[in-house]
Amino acid sequence: MTRVSGLAALIASLLGLLFASYSTFDYAKHLDRRLHDIHCSIIPGAPPTDSADACRAAMYSPYSALFKESYWGGIPISLFAVGAFTFFAAFAVYLLVAGPRAPRKAIGFFGIIGLTPALASLVMLTISITKLGTFCLVCVGIYISSFVLAGSAIAGATVLFAGRIPGMTVSGPFEPPRTHGASRSDVGWLLPPAWLVALGVFAFTPALVYASAMPDHRPYLGNCGTLKQTQEPANALLHLATPRSTQAAILFEDPLCPTCKAFHERLVAEDVMDKLDAQLSLFPLDSDCNWMLTEPLHPGACIVARAVICGGSQARQVLDWAYANQDDLTKAGKAGAAQLRSAIEQKWGAQTLRCMDAKSTELTLNRHLHFAADNNIPVSTPQMYLGAKRFCDEDTDLGLRYTLAQLAPEVLR
Amino acid sequence: MNQPGFGQKPPARTVPMDGGGGTSGSPLAAVAAISAGVVLLGALLFSIRSAVKSAGERLATPDTEKAAVAIADEAQAPYCTPQFMQVLDRVLHSCGLMEGSSRRGCKPADVKTFASISDSDFNALFTPLKARGGVILFDNGMDALDDGAKKLIEDKWSDRKGARYFLVVARASKSGSADKNQALSHRRANSVLFHIKEFSNEPDVDQKVGLLWLGSEFAQLDPKEFCEWPNSRDGTKCDDDAINRSAFASWVDCRL
Numbered sequence: 001m002t003r004v005s006g007l008a009a010l011i012a013s014l015l016g017l018l019f020a021s022y023s024t025f026d027y028a029k030h031l032d033r034r035l036h037d038i039h040c041s042i043i044p045g046a047p048p049t050d051s052a053d054a055c056r057a058a059m060y061s062p063y064s065a066l067f068k069e070s071y072w073g074g075i076p077i078s079l080f081a082v083g084a085f086t087f088f089a090a091f092a093v094y095l096l097v098a099g100p101r102a103p104r105k106a107i108g109f110f111g112i113i114g115l116t117p118a119l120a121s122l123v124m125l126t127i128s129i130t131k132l133g134t135f136c137l138v139c140v141g142i143y144i145s146s147f148v149l150a151g152s153a154i155a156g157a158t159v160l161f162a163g164r165i166p167g168m169t170v171s172g173p174f175e176p177p178r179t180h181g182a183s184r185s186d187v188g189w190l191l192p193p194a195w196l197v198a199l200g201v202f203a204f205t206p207a208l209v210y211a212s213a214m215p216d217h218r219p220y221l222g223n224c225g226t227l228k229q230t231q232e233p234a235n236a237l238l239h240l241a242t243p244r245s246t247q248a249a250i251l252f253e254d255p256l257c258p259t260c261k262a263f264h265e266r267l268v269a270e271d272v273m274d275k276l277d278a279q280l281s282l283f284p285l286d287s288d289c290n291w292m293l294t295e296p297l298h299p300g301a302c303i304v305a306r307a308v309i310c311g312g313s314q315a316r317q318v319l320d321w322a323y324a325n326q327d328d329l330t331k332a333g334k335a336g337a338a339q340l341r342s343a344i345e346q347k348w349g350a351q352t353l354r355c356m357d358a359k360s361t362e363l364t365l366n367r368h369l370h371f372a373a374d375n376n377i378p379v380s381t382p383q384m385y386l387g388a389k390r391f392c393d394e395d396t397d398l399g400l401r402y403t404l405a406q407l408a409p410e411v412l413r
Numbered sequence: 414m415n416q417p418g419f420g421q422k423p424p425a426r427t428v429p430m431d432g433g434g435g436t437s438g439s440p441l442a443a444v445a446a447i448s449a450g451v452v453l454l455g456a457l458l459f460s461i462r463s464a465v466k467s468a469g470e471r472l473a474t475p476d477t478e479k480a481a482v483a484i485a486d487e488a489q490a491p492y493c494t495p496q497f498m499q500v501l502d503r504v505l506h507s508c509g510l511m512e513g514s515s516r517r518g519c520k521p522a523d524v525k526t527f528a529s530i531s532d533s534d535f536n537a538l539f540t541p542l543k544a545r546g547g548v549i550l551f552d553n554g555m556d557a558l559d560d561g562a563k564k565l566i567e568d569k570w571s572d573r574k575g576a577r578y579f580l581v582v583a584r585a586s587k588s589g590s591a592d593k594n595q596a597l598s599h600r601r602a603n604s605v606l607f608h609i610k611e612f613s614n615e616p617d618v619d620q621k622v623g624l625l626w627l628g629s630e631f632a633q634l635d636p637k638e639f640c641e642w643p644n645s646r647d648g649t650k651c652d653d654d655a656i657n658r659s660a661f662a663s664w665v666d667c668r669l
Contacts, residue, residue, distance in 0.1 A: 017453075021457070021460075024461065024464075025461075025464050028464040028468055029464065029468060030468070031465060031468035031469065031472065032468040032469075032471035032472045033472060034471070034476060079461070082461075083454070083457075086453045086454050086457060087450060089449065089450070089453060090446045090447070090449045090450030090453065091446060091450075093442075093445050093449045093450075094443060094445065094446030095442075096442075097439060097441060097442035097445045097446070098439040098442035099439075101442075102439070198450075202454060205454065205458060206458060206461055209461055209462050210462075210465055212462075213465035213466050213469070214465055214469070215465075215472050217472070220472065233615075233617040233620075234616055234617065283485075291488045291574050291575030292485055292486070292575070359571045363571055363573070363613075366573055366574070369485075369575070370575075373485045373486050373487050373575065375485070376484050376485055377484070377485050378482040378483070378484060378485070379482060379484065379485050380482055
């Protein structure tokens with residue numbers, strides 16, 4: 001182990017610790033069920049921001065924490081990174097201070113165990129690419145730190161092979177060249193397992209402290225109002241039930257609302273959507289059809305809502321399509337009805353356009369909106385009601401799984 | 414420094430045998446590492462615990478900065494003046510609509526009693542509904558709807574927007590007895606209601622439609638003003654008799 005690689009390992013560990021701490025403390029802040037700015041920069045020391053979509057998507061994803069059904073928000077995996085990077089920083093200090101006197105087993109241990117953050121990062125990077133489709137920059141900071149740490153661990157371990165490879169010399173910056181690391185001092189065989197245990201203690205203790213300090217969220221769940229009526233008199237709402245549906249639910253959604261899209265995707269990712277015996281009440285935040293707004297918040301949402309209604313038994317597919325293409329549809333909606341209708345026609349055909357223009361479709365959408373008005377729900381989307389009980393907005397992201405475990409455990413089975 | 418080169422046997426290593434778990438290398442390094450690790454971990458654990466506890470305290474404290482959210486409700490148009498609302502409220506309550514009673518609609522005596530309003534003031538209340546509603550015209554002594562009447566009713570019904578109530582105010586011209594005209598205007602109001610039920614196929618029509626039949630005794634329409642309103646027989650002669658052989662139908666964008 002050279003002092004250079006030791007120093008690199010220390011810096012990488014401290015950077016990894018910094019980014020993991022950002023992630024952990026941002027996560028912990030949200031335990032109050034409110035929205036907060038979060039860190040989302042690869043630059044150490046950059047302030048939190050409210051425009052951190054990728055980092056928020058990662059934070060709200062099912063992969064951000066463990067035991068989400070037992071604890072509100074779960075135990076963030078960044079806590080394990082915090083503990084592990086602390087251990088690696090301390091171990092790097094040991095190797096750095098020991099310099100040429102660093103024992104062979106310590107270098108070898110670090111050379112192997114120092115790869116574990118990189119392996120974990122590879123797993124999370126794969127999830128980011130394949131499941132989330134975005135890169136959280138704080139996570140990228142952790143990935144880079146992990147890879148640098150792994151590189152320095154490997155570089156440090158090469159000292160053990162020095163002398164076995166002809167011509168290879170290894171030295172620290174302040175020591176003369178040596179050609180065989182075999183001459184290093186060493187420690188007994190009990191220390192590597194002890195270091196492994198220490199790594200485990202460092203990795204798990206933050207999670208234990210976090211879990212032990214967590215507030216009890218149960219009194220706050222499901223206290224966000226109830227519907228006066230759960231049936232639309234003319235049965236106009238769209239039924240999205242599947243053979244796996246177990247829990248009656250009513251969803252108020254706007255197909256061009258980004259928050260609805262994110263919530264819908266979370267329900268799908270958590271394998272909850274298909275277990276809801278859901279009635280969809282379209283609630284486009286567009287003054288073109290919604291008299292509760294004086295100006296359109298999501299221009300074109302009324303048109304897309306009519307397309308969803310015209311989906312009939314395929315309404316869920318049309319809704320999924322609208323969410324998957326929301327950016328394009330939003331742009332088209334802002335450009336004008338013609339462009340939006342063209343996009344819908346291209347995907348769903350002229351028949352859908354004719355259906356959208358029918359008076360009966362307009363009346364059905366109007367009934368959806370009156371269902372919202374009759375229930376005096378807040379003018380916001382998305383909203384989910386389990387039976388008649390409102391699922392609080394505050395629990396639709398980090399606390400989703402925990403709240404479902406409390407209010408509708410059958411959808412998690 | 415005496416460094417062994419290739420081909421030379423390396424010097425014998427000394428491995429301290431302190432129970433197999435010795436800390437050879439540098440005791441100073443071990444102390445530095447353990448100190449750094451313990452201090453760093455301790456500080457982190459303290460910070461994590463503080464952050465979680467702090468969130469718990471905020472959780473127990475109501476959020477005073479929470480923005481007020483509008484509540485979904487029926488439309489409330491500018492023409493819903495206190496006087497209009499008062500009349501509408503009395504009409505809807507007294508005519509059985511709000512309570513869902515079996516009684517449907519009001520006759521002239523009822524309106525005079527509970528609305529406490531003159532003929533012209535009553536008609537003036539509906540002036541803002543000129544663009545929203547329409548006048549369904551009937552043949553003399555008849556209550557049947559022609560095609561134009563049906564279309565007008567369907568158009569007006571499907572243009573609900575945010576309205577909660579659909580008012581039908583039926584009248585009869587002054588020819589004939591008051592009793593006969595009252596019964597005739599009642600039938601005309603019902604014709605509109607029955608057609609709505611028939612074509613819309615909606616189960617809750619009764620909860621939306623309020624009927625008034627005024628016969629020829631109260632609030633007759635002035636042809637100079639009301640012949641200008643959208644009606645079911647565009648292009649036909651509109652006079653004092655024709656405009657009162659009618660039913661005015663409109664959604665009313667007022668909350669009650």
